[in-house]
Every structure is written in structure tokens, then in C-alpha cells.
Amino acid sequence: MNNNNLLQMPKLGFGLMRLPENENGIDLEQVCQMVDLCLEKGFNYFDTAYIYHSGKSESIVREALTSRHPRESFFLATKLPAWELNTEADIQRVFDEQLERTGAGYFDFYLLHSIEEGHLKKYDGFHCWEWAMKMKEKGLIKHFGFSFHDTPELLDQVLTAHPEAEFVQLQINYADWENKLVQSGKCYEVARKHNKPIIVMEPVKGGTLASLPPELEAMLKELRPDDSIASWALRYVASLDGIMTILSGMSNLEQMQDNLKTMGDFSPLSEKEREHLNLMTEKLLAADTIPCTGCRYCVDGCPQQILIPDMIRAFNTVKTYKGDQRPFFFYDSLTKDGHRASACVQCGVCESVCPQHLQVIDIVREISEVFDKK
Template identity: 40%
Template sequence: MDLREMFPMKLGFGGLRLPTNGEKDHIEYDKMCEMVDEYMSAGGKYFDTSFIYHRGKSEEAMAACVVDRFGRDSFCLSDKLPLWAVDGKIDLQSVFDVQLKKCHVDFFDFYLLHNVNRNDTDFIEKSDAFEFQQRLKREGKIRFAGFSFHDTPEMLDKILTEHSGLDFVQLQINYYDWLSNYVQSKKCYEVAVSHNMPVVVMETVRGGGLSSLPPAADQLLRNVQPQSSASSLAIRFAASLDNVFMVLSGMSNIDHVRDNCSYMRADKFKKLSDAEYETIQQITKIIKMNKKINCIECGSCSEVCPENIEIDKILSIYNDSQLFGNYNFPEMHFNIHVRGNSAKKCIKCGACQTVCPKGIQIVDNISAICKIYDK
């Protein structure tokens, strides 16, 4: 079955930002049930959770609000195995069994290795995690095997080349990160296409950052589409990509569900028009005008650095953390994209600063930033 044909509505119900009473691990089931009902009545079928979301409570919430209330064939459940959280525990089967139990199911429709990246390669090899997934598939314990991913396009290509039997990949894709120098949504998407690998999209609205725009960007949207929410542009951007079969949205209340479903239900969805793509480009420019450090991501500094420090990525991760808060996990991105090539290696030769077209005080800036993230 081609996953790209499987779901008439491409909107997925994310399990990372469920309604709570303020405490991450206290999910409000009555509110979530109302949201689930609204989503399913609009044609939604895809629920996404993980071993670690909401301090381990997201899986239980999916059990109570979805699995226990609807027939098993009326929804798809996607769960993830966080390799870093079970580090040292090579017996992945016992983790998987706990997940089935917490979710009140005897199989998962979609099962992912969570956040596969270069730092996990040793553990993946030791635990034979990709083969573990294939065994689960043969045993009928999962229907589709995939992994979520935040590393580089080159790393994605390597994994997809080296491992067979994978059915999909989950990528961070949104219009702000499309040309980012570290997330590289566009290039990662193109790698997935080149492997004919269907894609699930995560961080569609960048942890909510693209749901509430700076005033000038919001005004631009109002001028073009007075009735549309900022989220609609971000969600439809991802859903307009042909190789994408599911777009996750971290909906936190019933209004989010109503808004998302209003333009994503099968009978309403429209791909973005050329004019909307143009609006998105302008909005991105406006968001970037508020960057703390005026780096244009030209990369010249990193090219001349004798210590191979990832200068431009360090600055971008920091700038994005200031624009979007910590919702998009700057530490995680730092660990993946910079680790080992941080300011700790700087010999203060000054070569980077001589080529910077913006005259940025690079040495001081990267040193201060790396103190935050390089733990």
C-alpha cells in the first residue's frame, strides 16, 4: 500500500502538546476527548505519540482518549522508541512491550526510531535497532517502520541507503526552516524524494512559533487573507508537498482542532497558490528581521575557520532560539549539528571576522552561545 494514498486528510494529531493543567505530565482527558472527537468527525485518523512526550504520559492519554473509545480499525497509532532514553538497555523488546501496554494496543500502525542522528550510531549498531523494527513488522507487531530525523541531508541519505525495509521518514519541515543552514528542510525532503520515501512532517508550525507572527507579518497575512490563521499557511505549506502523506500538528485545545480541520479536511484542502508562496517568503523575511545577531547565513566564516567550527550554525541555532523560544529544542540541534565543532576549539585567529560581510564580532558571540549549549 502506498502511504501517500492512504489518508484522505493529511492532518495528524500530535501527542507532544496536549492540553494540560499547566503541569506537563497532567493531561486533561476531558478536553483531549473533545478534541479527538472533533478531529475524528472531520475525517482524522492518525495519532502520534512517543515514549517520552509529556514525561511519559502522552501514551497513556492516547490509550484513554483514543484507543479505549474507538474501534481499533478506525484510527492509526504511531509511537516512537527513543534510543537515547533507553541508552544502555539493549533489550529494546522490553521497552516496546511497555509501550504496547501503556497504549492498550497489541500492535502499532507506525513505529519509529526516535530522533536518529550521528550521535546514536554506536548504540543503533549495538542494539540492531533497525533490524529490531523489521522483526516487529514480520511478527505483525507494527505495520510500518520509520524513523524521525533532525540531522543533515547527507546523514539521511546514508541511513536510507544502508537500511532496507523502511516505509517512511519523519522530518522537521516548515517554511521557516525550508532553507535553514542546519535544519535544511528542503534538502532533507529532496533526499526522501530521491529514495521514494513517504514523509511525515513534524514541527510544522515550529512549536507554535509560526502560529503567532510579528505584527508586520500578521498584517501582511491579513491583507491577503483576512480570515486565515497564521497556522493555516504553515500547515498547508507542508501538506502541499506531494511526497508528504501526513502533517503533524501539536494541537492543544479545541480551537486549534477546529482551525486545522477547517482547511485540512479532505473536501476543503487546497494546495498553496503562487501568491501564497510569495506571501510566505515575505513573512519569513519579516520574521528574520528580528534576529538578535544580524547573520545572513552566508557561511563564509565557517569556510575559512582552521578549526572547522560550525560558526554559521551556532549563530543560527541561537538566533532561532531567541525568535521561537526553546520550543524547538536548540540544545538538541546544537548536539546534532555543532557538537565537537563548538567555540571550545577556537584559537582566536580572527580569520572568520575578516570575511564577515556584516562585521559581526564572531569570536565573542560564539563563545557566549557555546557556554549555554555546549554542556
Template identity: 40%
Template sequence: MSKEVSRRTFLKILGGGLAGMAAGGAVWKRHEIMAFLDADKAAADAGQDMGRVATRYYAPLGKDLSLLGFGCMRLPTKFSAQGRVIDTELGEKMIDFAYRHGINYFDTAWFYHDGQSEGFIGQALKKYPRDSVFLADKMPTPILESLNQAKEIFQTQLDRCQVTYFDNYMLHSLTSRDEFERLYIQNGILEYLRQEKSRGRIRCLGFSFHGDVPFFQYLMDQYPWDFCMIQLNYADWNGMGEAPSGSRQAGDLYRKCREKNVPIFVMEPVKGGNLADLPASSAAILKELHPDASLASWALRWVGSKDGVITMNSGMSNLEQVLDNVRTMSDFSPLSPAEERAIQRSMGKNADSMAIPCTYCRYCDPCPYGVDIATVFQLYNRFGEPAGIDMAHPDRADDAKKRQFLTRYQNNLERNQRASQCTACNTCLPRCPQHIPISKNIRAIDDMVQQFSRDTGKVVI
């Protein structure tokens, strides 16, 4: 493939997603991705209309927000002497591409990319008129201890992002009523944030939520909010994949928002990529109706079809995801009744999946013993379906598949990052938004690794 992207190739890719990009099994190299993004900019500079994502009116700001938002939790990364860092050159070009195609909502947080995300997005957006973008940030609930600390954090966030105000600001990851009342009410942090709103340094004040339904109802009934952010996708609508109690049903949260007429901002519309990588039996049902549509596009359209949803954040970490998402939302149409039924049928097939409902958000980090929890879960979840393995009985896989898994496991995890390092200390449990029994699953995966090693004679070094 040429280092230069021809105009014909450019239009083919933009019009058809990555079907053209991956034709013949080709994988684009970094400089070719850069060339594509430069070609897109040249087309925009020449005045060519390349399509813009759909928008929704957001009354608190009196403006239209893009129905697709850019989540800055999973930006492209690279290795450096300091470890894994944001690939700022590629990341900024991806942000520029998103902006050119109508995405104007960008969401960051204190914890994202180990504190790198806020500074990155602030620099990336600095070139654009401030009133042409909507920037969201969050007060990091899990580390809060005092009002003075909250004040310091808020000012640091403004400085990192190089702005004088946030369009949307959230109480990050509210999980329990006791914690909320202790930190935000008794310590006065909520009142402080309201004061910052009156000063104009916060335009809209809301929260992101990872608790149970009764706590959510309490928040909505007792306090006024300009918006709230909930995890909403078709897998979680009726609590599928959630805690055994089923207490965190996205449908209940959605209906409460509609009852209170609170605008809905959505996180994890593709459930951390899980809905872009369905079991073959589930994917076949959707592909039968739309062979060329990506699985992720089904998830985005499902969320975008819901009344009251203003925007949905997609954590886009590579060009393929950006192109597919922009393509989907530039030609957005709500799901038809037939498409709704197809999703319901596909979820019936997916109900037997043994996948761990991890969205790879990494809120569980750091593990005191070094386990890379998200990668361990990701390797496990991606082991079964592509190889046609019944994950209810992984021991029945043939030795070649077991060796393939062990090789990937070894290559993607350092020794001190593997499941064998877990001590079941359960430090991670209260941090998990999905309420996954992390240590139980980690130890089960380690048992599987050890069994595969004995079955195949392949020693994991």
C-alpha cells in the same frame, strides 16, 4: 457568556474558527469549551455533516490517512497533587472532536508528557474500531542501552496504548551515524524491529530525524524504510534558524525523500508555534492577502502543498488550535504562486528576527540544575514583537515594557527554574533537535533580566 452553547453560536464558531469564539475579547472558560465540544458531538450524532479534513493515500497500508495528524506531545494539562498532568477529560474530548472531523492519525512517544501520553492516547482511542485509526509510536533512542531494554520498552508501549500493533513505528530522533550504528545495528535493535514487523506488531517501520544531511542520505541510501518523519516548514526549508553551518536544511531532506520515493510524515509544520506568532512586519504581508486567515493556516497549507507529504503532525494543546487546524484542513487548497511569493516576502522580513529557534519540544529536559529552558526561551521570544520591541536592542525598550516582561518572567517561572540557575554544564546541548547553543542563550537572557531589573528598580523575587 452562557454556560450553554447555542446552535447558532456553535455553527458560527465552527464555520469561522475562533473569530466568533473570541468576539468582544471574550475568553471561554473550561465548562464553555466542554459545552462546545458536546454540541459538536450532538450535531454529529444527529447526522449533520460538519466537514472532514483532507486525506492522502498511504500505499504501505493501502489506506487514506488524514493530511492533518494529531501530535500528542502538547496535550492540554492541569495542575494536580503530582504536579502538571494531562487534562484527560478535556484532552479526550479534543481527540473525539478530531476523530469526528476526519483526523485518523495520532502520534505519541515514550517521552511525551513524562510518559503519560501513550497511556492517555491508548485510552482515548479505545472506543473506536482499531482499523479506523492509525497510531504511531517511537523507540526512545536517547535512553537505549541494549537489545533487551528495547524489547521491554516496545512491549510496554503496546501495553500502555492498549493495542496489539502499531500502524507506524519509528526509531526516535536519529541524530548521528555513530549512535545509530552502535544502538540499532551492532546491538541488533533494527533487526529486532524488523522481526516485529514480520510478526505484524509493526505495520510500517520508519524513523524520525534530527541529524545532518550526510547522515540522512546514508540512512536513505543504505536501508529500506516504509516512511520517514522530518521537520518540514517554510522557515527551515533553506536552513533558516538552524545551526550556523546550515547543514540541516529541510529542503535537502525533502528532496532526498522524493528521490527515494519514501513517504514523508512531517513534524513541526508550524515550528513549535513560532510560525503562528510572526513578527508584525512578516504577519502584515500575509494578512494583506488573507486578512481572516490565521498565520498557522499558512504554515499548514505550505506543508500540505508539498508532493509526497502524507500527513503532518500538529501538537494541539487547546481548542483554539484544534478548531483553526481542522478548519484549515477541512477546506484545504494548495498554495497559489501568489501565496508562495507572499511567504517568501514575509520570510525576508523575518530574517532579522532575534527569536531563538526553539520549538518548545522539551527534549532538553530535565536540566540538572532545574532551569525550565523551554519556558525561558518562550518568554523571551514573545517579549519583543507584541510590544513592538526591537529584540536586537531590547535595552532600548521603555521601562514600562521592561517591567511587564519582568512580571511575566517572575510569574511563569519559579526561582529554581530561571535562567540564573544555568551553570553552562551543557548537558542539554546534544539533546536539542534544533542544535541551539542553549547555555549561551540562557545566560544572555539572564543578563537581560538583570539589566532590566537595574533599569527599572524592579527586583525579581
């Protein structure tokens, strides 16, 4: 499958990072329903990673997908995490564990996870690129690439040094297109310059572009009253050239049904719609909120078990809806067993893994000042 064929893939992928949960953990029954519906509608790209759901996402792949559907009926992607590699031998250990967890036999798409300057040194130092080519020769990896969270300049360097990368996974959405930290637009242009198909992650920015302040939602409803707010985010990225597929971390069956409706009957943004969306985005970005996508990488390593993304969501709500008391009730329910923001020991683990490069320690301190001292 060459680059042109990669661009012919269905344009919606099921990201298995934010799966539905119940009192027993991941809601396997609902995940199975979502997998089945996705395949029924002709969308067959599934994306997981070693660390998603604290390592349980890859195992759910076996239970909901590989043990229930013919292997040739879907594409499966997973990723090699730099932070799990202490020696070069760890690469094969992790990979073999992923094959065992997923029961996939091989991976259609395999990625070096979250390339940024620090992780790149480890991937280069442990010869991960060369290892991946050997796995391709053995048929255990069909297509090889990487996900990326750094500057367009570094992306250009990586793609120049490693033409063997067949695709690149980038965070792209209308809110981050000109974001000086994420630089979605500039990273997109670099990938296009190197003629690499692009997998889009965070098209709805961790769900934040699925639910906007009422006055902003009203702006979008003016033009398409019957469409969801999330559909605008998906249509924005799907209207770009060079997109291989768009990953959405759908958390329930309703979200999947909405996304399938949008992408099953896809229509690109018109010029009028693009101008309208740009105007709305200007108003959205004027709000003083924290651009957390809720990936939860910071939670697993926190020695104080602080639920940082959930607290940020409450904090953003306070910033957006002045006088709303619900965020305070939500914060109290989060911390009923302790683990308040004030418990932060400023170890910096959260900041070292944050793909958005947020100053998490300072943010948690601000959260504590609002919620712990009310």
C-alpha cells in the same frame, strides 16, 4: 499498504506532544474532546512517543483513544528512544511497556526516534532495524520508519543503507526550508529521491508560526483576511508532493478546530500566495530570535530543573518587541520557586538532546544576563 497508499492518508495528524494541561496535569476531558472531533472530521492519525509529557502521553492514548474507539478506526504511531537503550534487551522492554501504556495491541507506525549521528550508532549497534522487521513479521508493527534531525548527507546514507524504512519523519516549515542548521528543503529532496513518503513534524515550528509580529501578520492578512496565521504554515507543507501526513501538536480545542478547518477544506498555495509568503519569510528571518520549537526534551534531563523553552520564549519576545515588560513578568512567574537561568551548571545534557542542535548553554547564559541582572 504500499507507498502510494500511504500518500492517500488524511493530511492532518494529531501530535500528542503538547497536550492541554490544567492544575491536575494533562487535561483528559479536553484531550478526549479533541480526539473525538479529530475522528469525527475524518482525521485518524495519532502520534505519540515514549518521552512525551515525561512519559504520560502514551498513557493518555489509552484513556482518550484506544479504550474509547474501535482499534481499526485510527492509526497510532510511537517511537523507540535511543537514550533509553543501555543494552539490546532494553529494546523489547521499552516496546512492551509502550504496548501496555497505550493498550493498542499493535502499532500502525513505529519509528526510531530522532536519528542523528550519535543515536544512529546505538540503533545500528543494537540491531534495532532487524528487531523492527521481526516485530513486523509478528504483526506488532505494521509500518516502520524513523524521525530525523541531522544533515541531508546523513539522511541519504541512512536511506541508502536501510531501504526497509517505509517512511521518514522530517521537520519541515517555511521558516526552516533554507535554514542552514535544519535544512528542511534539502532533507525533503533526499527523501523524495528515495521515494519515501514524508511525515511532517513542526509545520508551525512549535507554534512560533502561528503568532507573528503584527506587521508580518498584516502581510498575510492582506491576501486571506479570514484565515488564521497558522493556516499558512499548514498549507505550505501540505502543498508539497510526497507528504503522507502533517503532525500538529495541538494544545487546545481551538487550535484543533482551526487546523481541521484548514485541512478539511484544503487549497494549495497559489503562486501569488507563495511569493507573498516568501517575502514575509525574508522579513521574519531577519529578526534575531532563537529557533527553539519548545519540544521540552531539555527540561526532563536538566539537573537544575530550568524551564529552558519557556525562558527562550520570553527572551525571543524581548528581542522582537522592544520595551515590552511582559516577558520580565513572565520570567519572574516561571522562577518564583527558584531555578533561574543563573542556576545553570553547564552540564550539557540539554545540548545532547536538542533536536535543533542549539548552543543551549550559551543561550541560557544570555538569558540570565538579560533577566537575572535587570
